[in-house]
Amino acid sequence: GDSVTQMEGPVTLSEEAFLTINCTYTATGYPSLFWYVQYPGEGLQLLLKATKADDKGSNKGFEATYRKETTSFHLEKGSVQVSDSAVYFCALSPYSGGGADGLTFGKGTHLIIQP
């Protein structure tokens, strides 16, 4: 079945550091890929998305590129802020553009940014 693997946390960085959170996936067909973020005490929020190979999703300074050849969707940000501290989830939907089934999530990566 489908699966998503994320780097384990917690990941601790200093403010203004460069961030990479690795995500790889296993899926049949052509899934859509997502990053969700969960701030302390809040629900899951969609951060960015990509639907096909070489698509780049971006939002709030975060970026991720859909790499079919390496089955990866790594999350990056050039300069993190304390307010980026949260848990980040990589997820896939098995049907590109369809959303006809549930999302498969990774276990989440807890990011801690120190001032």
Next chain:
Amino acid sequence: DTGVSQNPRHKITKRGQNVTFRCDPISEHNRLYWYRQTLGQGPEFLTYFQNEAQLEKSRLLSDRFSAERPKGSFSTLEIQRTEQGDSAMYLCASSSGKGAGEQYFGPGTRLTVT
């Protein structure tokens, strides 16, 4: 767009009792999903509705779990004869089914079974 809402936000119940949670999706979304999230894990997909039709229910954790969406608007998730292992966060999400199929999540209902 008022977002996905869930009630109650917290529920404490004794083992063996039945509980029911409600989800109100974003008004124009015809797809509704239920997930369970335990500590340190990502959400786990349980079931899915398109309008009032439940199109996927094989992932419900046991026959003690059931869900309904009678008029294609709000949905309820019921757990009968709760067990301590049912303690978790129960999340609801909705989707328009367009675009990338992105889903929008509610704040969740935290269930504690004592």
